[in-house]
Amino acid sequence: MSYCVNCGVELDKSAKKCALCATPVVNPNEKNEEHPQAPPYSSTLVIPKGVSRKYVAFIISMVILIPNIVCVIVNLLLPHTGSWSVYVVASSALVWFLFVFPSLMSRSHPYILLSVDTVTSLLYIYIFYALNKQEGWFSRVAVPLVALFSLICLFMVKWLAKERDGVHIAMVVLAEIALFSVFTDAVVNYFYVTGRLIFVSIPVSVSCFALIGFFVFVAKNKRFRAWLSQKFFV
């Protein structure tokens, strides 16, 4: 029999180290045993199967597909009601690509998903644009906004690949909100020629920068962080 020199407990004959403190077992008397004792537990790990994601994706796809087919048929039978089923089908397709399509992948591919989501969103907006026969706003407003949003997402995917501190994540998200609001404001005002390039986004970005300032203070001041975690612990 062996004892842990650190904990004082007797260890199982098969133990290579103490189960309580991981101190290695060194017992010269028990090294060359002819019939070493079997460990108390088998090494077989049984990981129960979870629900198949592909199966769930298939069920959801069917649930989405059936009302869409019904809508298309009804719309074809009643052509004088307009082409409203296009909106239903386009919206369903967008939902499918955003939420169901990722379940079909066995591994996560964030860059592929981001590219697919960007293209799908642009196509979705383009359908509305084409059906309403308004000129200009798709290429001058929708494309720049979707492109910037995708770039922000791309940056976040890359940046969050390493483990980041919650305070720094909050600061980056706030900076991105400020950037996106200013850009949206500028693009919309430029398109509609309102005379002011930036107006509505000012309170949003000022609030964001004030919060960023607060988080910078939190990040730098250890005592303040300790006080916050003591006051706000859950």
Added chain:
Amino acid sequence: MNKPEKKSNEKFWLKLDNAAKIFPGQNKSKWSNIFRFALTLTEKIDPCLLEQALQDVLPRFPCFDVRIRRGIFWYYFEKNAYKNPPVMPDIKNPCHRVKFNENRYFLFRVYYHENRIAVDFFHALTDGYGASVFVSTLAAQYLRLLGKEIGVGGSVLDLHEPPSESDLEDAFERFASSKVKAKRADSFVYHRTGEKMPAHNVNVTTGYIPVDKLLETARAHSATITEYLASILMYVHYQRQLAEERKQKEVSVQIPVNLRRLYDTTTLRNFSLCYSVRIDPNLGEYTFEEILKQVSLYLRYVNNKKQLNAMMTANMGLERNPVMRAMPLFIKDLGIGISFLITGEQTTTALLTNLGPISLPKNMEPFVQRAMFMAGPGVLNGARLGAVSCKDVFAVTFANIYKNSDIERDFFTALVKRGLPVRIESNRD
């Protein structure tokens, strides 16, 4: 591989007992309320004989020979069409989640490893007492098939006797009659957390202690073994929280009590209740002796028929409530799931369930080395302890969902420091 045999289509069904009603609602894809009882014999287990023994024993336990079904308003048990669950080699991660359509629909899994017979039970089926009776009777029948002369008595039931009504009753329904409903503890308490093990994994660490020495030490402090161990468990958590230098929360240990000791029933289904004993570190510093005194006094105060009946009646109140009864099962499941998520283990720091001594027939004792009782892994609690004594060995088992082993170490080294020899067995690498 042989196809499992099916029995005739007998129609036998049972309502879930009062305690069991919450467990199917809590059952999720990653966690189930499941526990283990194991007996280690003196010889290596033969799986074919064990399967034969299982087939012989199951008719004596009709409340285990069932599958779970969904009704409109409640779950219910229905006789299982299969003869027996498969007998499987033991695994590294006992008590992983139950799925109702696996294991030939049985709600208990039978394992063997070297000399050990181990059975994992879904808690809706039974409690620790019912599990110990089932496994002891199974082991006795296995030994008989090996040609040993094994009698009946204690935890070993007579297989020639038909199951009695008392074996199958929902004893809560019969005995819950208090005019007062006990209030539940509700404040959130301290938890020793850390990096979690991957899903479906659990660290199991069993300490074997000579029962006479443990009893002697507990008696020297005028305490029972349960009171003594609960106090050590509370003390090590209290010390850990102090070392964390954080705002101090209450520390509580949940202790299930076997109601069969106070009420006249032999039911093999659930018939236990949990009470929590707690200390508030904000009231001042505690020594181990102070904690032991508080635990002992509290446990002796609540462990009486009147208090327990009020707790039982409070639990039955929910089941008897007409609005609750009329709610469809999926709403009940949703409610149970949400309430477990919000409160669940938030109100308990650790759990200690002590089955007490397992009594075996005299002629069976030479063939049994020891018993082991393991509480199911928690969702938040790292320290869930099951304890049982068999012959002269007391076994206390930790089920820990965290990678760190500091609470186990503190607990067992506290026993060693008090002069108790502890032998450790674990599934850790």
